[in-house]
Amino acid sequence: xxxxxxxxxxxxxxxxxxxxxxxxxxxxxxxxxxxxxxxxxxxxxxxxxxxxxxxxxxxxxxxxxxxxxxxxxxxxxxxxxxxxxxxxxxxxxxxxxxxxxxxxxxxxxxxxxxxxxxxxxxxxxxxxxxxxxx
Amino acid sequence: xxxxxxxxxxxxxxxxxxxxxxxxxxxxxxxxxxxxxxxxxxxxxxxxxxxxxxxxxxxxxxxxxxxxxxxxxxxxxxxxxxxxxxxxxxxxxxxxxxxxxxxxxxxxxxxxxxxxxxxxxxxxxxxxxxxxx
Numbered sequence: 295x296x297x298x299x300x301x302x303x304x305x306x307x308x309x310x311x312x313x314x315x316x317x318x319x320x321x322x323x324x325x326x327x328x329x330x331x332x333x334x335x336x337x338x339x340x341x342x343x344x345x346x347x348x349x350x351x352x353x354x355x356x357x358x359x360x361x362x363x364x365x366x367x368x369x370x371x372x373x374x375x376x377x378x379x380x381x382x383x384x385x386x387x388x389x390x391x392x393x394x395x396x397x398x399x400x401x402x403x404x405x406x407x408x409x410x411x412x413x414x415x416x417x418x419x420x421x422x423x424x425x426x427x428x
Numbered sequence: 429x430x431x432x433x434x435x436x437x438x439x440x441x442x443x444x445x446x447x448x449x450x451x452x453x454x455x456x457x458x459x460x461x462x463x464x465x466x467x468x469x470x471x472x473x474x475x476x477x478x479x480x481x482x483x484x485x486x487x488x489x490x491x492x493x494x495x496x497x498x499x500x501x502x503x504x505x506x507x508x509x510x511x512x513x514x515x516x517x518x519x520x521x522x523x524x525x526x527x528x529x530x531x532x533x534x535x536x537x538x539x540x541x542x543x544x545x546x547x548x549x550x551x552x553x554x555x556x557x558x559x560x561x
Contacts, residue, residue: 314443318450325454332461344539347547348469394468403491403538403558404531410557413473421555422468425539 340364344399346425353422355394357387361405363398382412389417396424469539474526474556487518490559491529491541506541515548524552531558 340362359378360368367378374381387393395409413421490498495506504511518525525545529538538555545553 311443314447318443318447321447321450321454325450325457328454328457328461332457332463334460335462335466343466344536346467346469346539346543348467348543350468350470352466352468397535399534399536399539401535402531403529403533403535406535407531407557410473410555419472421471421473423471423539425467425469427465427467 338362340398341396342399343396343424343426345428346423347428348425349427350422352424353392353394355392355422357385357391357393359393359395359397359409361395361397361401361409363400365401365405377408379408379411382408383415385412385416387412387416387418389419391416391418392422393418394422394424469542471542471555472553474554485521485523487523487525489525489527489545491527491533491538493530493533495537497541506544512548515545515550519549522552524554525550526554526556528556528559531560533558 341360342363358370361378366373367381368374369381376384393409393413395406397406409421488500492498492503497504497506497511499511499514504514517523527538527542527545529541542553542555
């Protein structure tokens with residue numbers, strides 16, 4: 295009698311495992327989907343780029359300017375104590391330099407002025423603004 | 429001295445801890461991954477006025493606060509039909525537009541207006557530095 299109950303126990307456990315397998319398959323599929331389709335990006339509350347319907351792929355840039363909500367900026371990853379206008383004036387750029395600006399969406403337009411002025415001064419025709427697609 | 433070797437029975441990994449781990453991984457990827465793609469908006473920067481060609485008709489567009497614009501000195505609401513007609517006129521005559529925003533207007537609003545102008549079909553669009561109110 296005892297033997298029979300253990301067998302029943304084993305059988306029910308096997309059944310449970312068997313019925314779990316499709317569930318695990320789905321979970322694995324979901325896992326792989328999220329791993330491949332999504333990409334992990336640093337979500338920085340200080341630097342939320344503006345939304346736009348632009349379809350142009352993001353190029354790599356020789357000069358990447360980040361302007362955060364605080365007004366602080368980094369140029370190619372390096373912060374500086376100078377004002378952005380002073381820093382930009384100290385640079386020497388050729389007219390074919392690719393410049394990308396990541397600017398916080400809620401900043402006033404005047405925050406972009408030092409970049410625009412410098413870009414004009416060096417004769418660079420286009421300035422790219424990083425935007426987020428809806 | 430004889431060490432007692434305790435030969436472990438090879439147990440199959442039970443499913444429950446495995447599923448736990450997989451669920452945690454799943455949750456992590458679901459919560460941390462973003463699907464919105466970063467794109468770029470290419471802007472022409474306004475050339476100094478001396479080099480601007482006088483051959484094509486030139487329009488000055490100023491973005492004011494509260495979705496108001498000033499086109500060549502005249503006020504329009506962004507959603508107004510009159511403004512849409514003006515845009516249509518610019519597109520058909522293939523005129524150029526120089527856009528400036530008031531210094532206090534948010535970057536997002538400027539980008540939105542540029543989007544609108546591009547969608548309307550304006551190709552000759554320059555962005556110039558902001559204007560103090």
